Amino acid sequence: MTREMMIGDAAKAAGCxxxxxxxxxxxxxxxxxxxxxxxxxxxxxxxxxxxxxxxRCRDFGMSIxxxxxxxxxxxSPSSCDNALEAVTLHREQLNARxxxxxxxxxxxxxxxxxCEADCAGGASSCCTIYDDLAxx
Amino acid sequence: MTREMMIGDAAKAAGCxxxxxxxxxxxxxxxxxxxxxxxxxxxxxxxxxxxxxxxRCRDFGMSIxxxxxxxxxxxSPSSCDNALEAVTLHREQLNARxxxxxxxxxxxxxxxxxCEADCAGGASSCCTIYDDLAxx
DNA sequence: TATGCGGCCTCAAGTAGCTTGAGGTGCAAG
DNA sequence: CTTGCACCTCAAGCTACTTGAGGCCGCATA
Numbered sequence: 432m433t434r435e436m437m438i439g440d441a442a443k444a445a446g447c448x449x450x451x452x453x454x455x456x457x458x459x460x461x462x463x464x465x466x467x468x469x470x471x472x473x474x475x476x477x478x479x480x481x482x483x484x485x486x487r488c489r490d491f492g493m494s495i496x497x498x499x500x501x502x503x504x505x506x507s508p509s510s511c512d513n514a515l516e517a518v519t520l521h522r523e524q525l526n527a528r529x530x531x532x533x534x535x536x537x538x539x540x541x542x543x544x545x546c547e548a549d550c551a552g553g554a555s556s557c558c559t560i561y562d563d564l565a566x567x
Numbered sequence: 568m569t570r571e572m573m574i575g576d577a578a579k580a581a582g583c584x585x586x587x588x589x590x591x592x593x594x595x596x597x598x599x600x601x602x603x604x605x606x607x608x609x610x611x612x613x614x615x616x617x618x619x620x621x622x623r624c625r626d627f628g629m630s631i632x633x634x635x636x637x638x639x640x641x642x643s644p645s646s647c648d649n650a651l652e653a654v655t656l657h658r659e660q661l662n663a664r665x666x667x668x669x670x671x672x673x674x675x676x677x678x679x680x681x682c683e684a685d686c687a688g689g690a691s692s693c694c695t696i697y698d699d700l701a702x703x
Numbered sequence: 704t705a706t707g708c709g710g711c712c713t714c715a716a717g718t719a720g721c722t723t724g725a726g727g728t729g730c731a732a733g
Numbered sequence: 734c735t736t737g738c739a740c741c742t743c744a745a746g747c748t749a750c751t752t753g754a755g756g757c758c759g760c761a762t763a
């Protein structure tokens with residue numbers, strides 16, 4: 432059993448699509464893959480591990496650039512604290528985003544409540560929802 | 568005092584940028600604006616109200632298509648319940664998104680905790696963060 | 704009168720992170 | 734020999750705008 436695999440199997444192993452792998456290569460997140468005689472990309476175990484790391488970071492909502500940074504930290508002779516810091520910063524952004532979305536939902540809840548109390552079932556042309564939404 | 572205003576003032580009044588207004592027009596969210604003799608777009612009070620409604624809906628995280636739907640409901644002889652339903656659906660999507668982000672944050676919190684306990688300050692090349700992130 | 708400035712105009716391209724499609728090659732099985 | 738699959742490249746499409754190039758119009762100032 433060789434350890435080399437083609438792009439389709441690498442995609443299955445890492446849980447992403449084939450064009451996504453080519454895209455990651457094109458933006459420099461993945462080094463240019465080795466090629467077989469036929470010109471097909473060939474991947475080894477460590478390539479698939481890296482791909483899995485990238486895909487998981489993306490699942491966690493990190494941007495391509497954040498993932499690039501994290502990988503660069505790992506590959507430089509730096510301290511673990513740097514990776515910790517990058518992930519912690521990402522958590523902060525995540526929590527800020529959550530707070531924003533919650534505030535939006537609370538505002539929408541008020542608007543919905545007023546419509547239900549004052550005009551539900553009436554004509555949409557005079558529904559309070561539109562007035563409430565348009566408050567600058 | 569005329570009630571007509573040019574695009575710059577409309578943008579200020581509605582709280583969006585000038586190119587954004589032109590963009591909304593180009594995608595059919597706003598009807599084609601009237602023009603002055605010089606070919607400049609001209610807006611009246613009700614145009615600015617509609618623009619404000621659009622901008623607010625977008626602030627609330629609705630997509631262009633959701634806003635289109637909401638405006639279409641308002642302008643059709645339908646019941647207020649339809650608008651209520653559209654906004655309620657959007658709230659459900661919002662809450663699903665919030666739940667997803669919270670789950671991500673909890674997963675990242677565990678990863679951070681393990682790094683802090685086991686390897687913080689060590690070399691990033693053997694940091695548990697990378698292994699934990701790459702768990703498929 | 705010249706000239707500079709601000710606001711408007713159009714059209715095109717850039718942003719993120721991919722996906723989708725067109726058109727073509729290589730290899731193995733039937 | 735032909736069918737079919739997996740691979741290849743390059744280009745365009747998606748969302749919601751922003752940014753930039755290049756140009757017109759009218760007013761105010763030197």
